[in-house]
Amino acid sequence: MNIVVSPGTDRAYRYVSLDNGLTAVLVSDPNTDKAAASLEVAIGAGSDPRERAGMAHFLEHMLFLGTQPFPQPGEYQQFLTTHGGSSNAYTAYEQTNYHFDVDADQLAPALDRFAAFFVSPLFTDDLVERERNAVHSEYTAKIKEDGRRYFDALKQVVNPEHPFSKFTVGNLDTLSGDNLADEVRQFWTQHYSANLMTLGVVGREPLDSLERMVRERFSAIEDRRLTRQVVLEPMFTEQALGHTLAVQNLRDRRSLTLIFPTREIGTLYRTKPTSYIGSLVGHEGEGSLYSLLRQRGWAEGLSAGQGIANKDGATFMVGIELTPRGAEHRDQIIELVFEHIALIDRRGINHWRHREQGQILATEFRFLSDAPAQRHAMALASALTRYAPEDVMRGPFAWDQYDPDMIDTILGSLTPDNLLLSYSAPDVDGDLNSPWYDTPYSLTPIEPERLSRWTRARGVTQSFSTDLPSANPFVASAFDLESQSGHAGDTPDLLIQADNHQHWHLQDRQFLKPRADIYLRLATPAANATAQQSVATRIITRLIEEELNTQTYPARIAGLGFDVYRTLSGISLVAKGYSETVPKLASLVANAAADPQVDARAFELIQADMIRELKDQALDAPYEQLMQALPVALIDGYWSTADQLAAAEAITLTDVEMVWRRLLAESRVDVMTHGNLTDQQARVIADDLVQILRPASDAPAYDLPGVNQRFADGDRLASTIDHNDNAWLAYLPATDESSQSEALYRVLGQVIKTPFYTRLRTEQQLGYIVFAGYMPLISQPGLVFVVQSPETTPNDIELAAEAFWAEFSERTETMTMADFERFKAAVLTGLTEEDPNLSARSQRLWNTIGLQDAEFQRRGQVIQAVSDLRLESLRGLMQRLASGEGRLTITTVDDAVAAKSAQAR
Secondary structure, X not given: OOOOOOOXXXXXXXXXXXXXXXXXXXXXXXXXXXXXXXXXXXXXXXXXXXXXXXXXXXXXXXXXXXXXXXXXXXXXXXXXXXXXXXXXXXXXXXXXXXXXXXXXXXXXXXXXXXXXXXXXXXXXXXXXHXXXXXXXHHHHHOOOOHHHHHHXXXXXXXXXXXXXHOOOOOOOXXXXXXXXXXXXXXXXXHHOOHHHEEEEEEEOOOHHHHHHHHHHHHOOOOOOXXXXXXXXXXXXXXXXXXXXXXXXXXXOOEEEEEEEEEOXXXXXXXXXXXXXXXXXXXXXXXXXXXXXXXXXXXXXXXXXXXXXEEOOEEEEEEEEEEOHHHHXXXXXXXXXXXXXXXXXXXXXXXXXXXXXXXXXXXXXXXXXXXXXXXXXXXXXXXXXXXXXXXXXXXXXXXXXXXXXXXXXXXHHXXXXXXXXXXXXXXXXXXXXXXXXXXXXXXXXXXXXXXXXXXXXXXXXXXXXXXXXXXXXXXXXXXXXXXXXXXXXXXXXXXXXXXXXXXXXXEEOOOOOOOEEEEEEEEEOHHHOOOHHHHHHHHHHHHHHHHHHHHHHHHHHHOOOEEEEEEEOOEEEEEEEEEOOXXXXXXXXXXXXXXXXXXXXXXXXXXXXXXXXHHHHHHHOOHHHHHHHHHHHHHEOOOOOHHHHHHHHHHOOHHHHHHHHHXXXXXXXXXXEEEEOOOHHXXXXXXXXXXXXXXXXXXXXXXXXXXXXXXXXXXXXXXXXXXXXXXXXXXXXXXXXXXXXXXXXXXXXHHXXXXXXXXHHHHHOOOOOEEEEEEOOEOOEOEEEEEEEEOOOOHHHHHHHHHHHHHHHHHHHHOOOHHHHHHHHHHHHHHHXXXXXXXXXXXXXXXXXXXXXXXXXXXXXXXXXXXXXXOHHHHHHHHXXXXXXXXXXXXXXXXXXXXXXXXXXX
16 A cells, blocks of 8 residues: 655655554654654543443543553653653544654563553553543633533533533543443453554654554454444434524634535545535635625625535534624625525636645645654544545545535535524523533524525625635745855855844755745834823734735645744744745735725724634633743733733723834844845845835844743732632742743753652642643743642642642652653753754744844754763752742632732732
8 A cells, every 4th residue: 555645755654454453553753853753542422321421531641540461550751751751642432542752762662562452451440530530620720611511511402312512521520430330341342342543653763664563562452343333313303404593602702603414525635616616605815705795894704615614514604793783684794604605606616626625635635744743643643534545645635536525515505494503602591501511502493584684695696795706826836946146054144234224044955845034123122111002003003914915815725834923033024835935925914014094994893803812811720821921920021911901991092003104114134034145145035115104214223032030939829710710820930031940940841840740640639730840931941830639728739749849859869870860861852852844943033033032053052961961950049939938829818818919029
């Protein structure tokens, strides 16, 4: 079996099938720094017993907690951490996926541990009881997420005889009883079988060696000759269609979704009929449905295409993010949707459109960049369940079979009489509550006169309100690689250094694809000097995106992309794509940034959206809110949510125009070009962009803010958060920004993260969200420790953390040099790891410039400092952490404690 491989990769591939029925794709990459594996089981939450909701998810948790050859809980994670790796898993409706990565020279022992999950898990009784609490903590941690709340309501509309209707996470109630250990073991035996497993492995070894590794370890998985679950019941009954499901949001967001049940389409990956239709419904260019809704001030976003994509049930969905004004015009919007579908029906099924989309995807596949090892292994294990073995790489990009009849068949199902309509908003008053997330909702029949009106719109044959896209002018056709010029290093040359602008350029010599990335920065203190200026700068970035969206949407479809975002030092503008066409896109972005004309309607929409976003931050998970509070506490120029909200509510169109003009008048311009461009081509591009932006001749200098040390030892900040869970965060910043401090903090972060997780999460079950590790603030090194818990108070979490730190400080006193050197090696692997593709390198280099390391020396200095680091320094830092010296703590508290904390601060 020969896998169709992208011409853009040097990796070697092999498909293998073991005697027990397990199939695998092996990838040999001699240059990879990380090895990885992913195993997918074709069993997911849909197979849960009715009386044991969450069993598949619970089993996923249990497989991490010990196997016969490696019985110690946490041993697997500790091994990976020691060798620069990571691991995770997820349970979906039809499948469960397990994955890890590790230093490339440690693949074989990592596979020993990984394969044992599926050969000889222990299911130890006391760990079963502990992990029930972990699953329950995961459930409570996300109980206020609107996505989960919506799906809990939607599942009440799904056919109750269909497994998609079931609650899938699990909690203490659904996983109760004395026989749970026996039941999870039985579920594993009855549902996990080699013939239902697919595997992706990426390693440095030759393919023959990888195949031996896999056969030696995974052939031991038992083939129980199981079959996939077959469901004959429809996902939605006819009685559910023709109804409106109204769901109450917690966040200030309004969504309108048209759900149409369709046939299963997974086998149609070479024709992609739903993608074809979705590209025409969801287009955002001139004359599109979205552009019309946006002009009327009714929509903030629109998406269309495959919704639910299960083998036993599928849907086509049109989702519209509404403005408050749009929520008042829902019927008119639905009418326009059906009219646009009628337009596609009459004029949109064209071979040239299918061929153009196929050409774009074929080009993307031709020049496909290598994905990081773990992500690639996951994609391959999953692809084996969806595509023919030879198409595991090409499947997502295969669009080479034109089937107008199938497109017409799918279009034929997009009718009002096959519609389930859903609307979610904070002002929905539901007369029902969903069982697991207590979501208020209602289900009401759609009135016949509304259905009749939409049916008439679906039958329109002329005089359409919208239009279909014409041929895409951004489709690239020139893919030659430019002759090499300039130096042969892996860091950019500073081609231009003027008083008001600088230009760095690096011609790519490694990835050798016809792509280029262009970065610009308007750098000035005026972008963030006050909360008002910070908010104004964010609004400006969105105004630029708003102006560009319609005219650049075809470029995005054709494989290009742009981004505009605010930083502490100003505004960054980014254009990426094929080197033939990306200069044109960069010019469009720069021109939009250089023209401070604010459209009143666009400003009104963006301001209102920003205010809603800032208010909705109060609904973020407790640990996320503490993470947001950390830089506000320690970095001058980081504005709190309250400060930003006050500024956003008060700001005017005139304020934004004034800040925009000031930004242009006072900014220095930084430019970086990287990719398939010669020095001369890069100079021409940069000169054109600088001429457009016209940087100030006397632009003020800008220095990045440092981390302040105004908090005394043991200081605490308190935050009032409306959530059932508590949260606790501790942060230890370094006392300087030296490369030696960064090396020290990186190594201790690597040493401590898994033991902290194992103690507080696995053993003590303080919460589902538990993590620790290295986390810098700008250029200042630091260590962070976070726990979110449904039951334990912040004070008790802190007592547990302090006990752990004290004990771990003693453990470091007996740490061997061999263990210390292994942790250093893991850190060095991360620091020296090769960039997986051109865009990843561009982003790293641009971040380096943004941190004012214009000579690109810091990385090498830190690598040297890690190599030179002594065990005594690690022990000293661990003692400082345990003592509380310089440590800041932020917690959730009740209103009274929060008020006292705020007053003290």
